[in-house]
Amino acid sequence: MIGRTKMSGADFLQLDRAHAPAGDLAGWLADAVHAAASDGRLPVGSRLPASRLLARDLGVSRGVVVAAYQRL
Numbered sequence: 001m002i003g004r005t006k007m008s009g010a011d012f013l014q015l016d017r018a019h020a021p022a023g024d025l026a027g028w029l030a031d032a033v034h035a036a037a038s039d040g041r042l043p044v045g046s047r048l049p050a051s052r053l054l055a056r057d058l059g060v061s062r063g064v065v066v067a068a069y070q071r072l
Helices: 025-038 049-058 062-071
Strands: none
Touching: 025 062, 049 062
């Protein structure tokens, strides 16, 4: 959660799967989450969206999200 506002899926990361490179979607997602933490879009202590929710919002498999989260 950011403050008291619940994050929904990919909204807080401002992700667009159309900009993802072909191939390593988990790497792309892990890099995007890392960048969001680095530039302040993802404040310290924020909870990441559930893997199923983020996968649905991005149109990827849950395994992609789980792999990205594991990399982090």
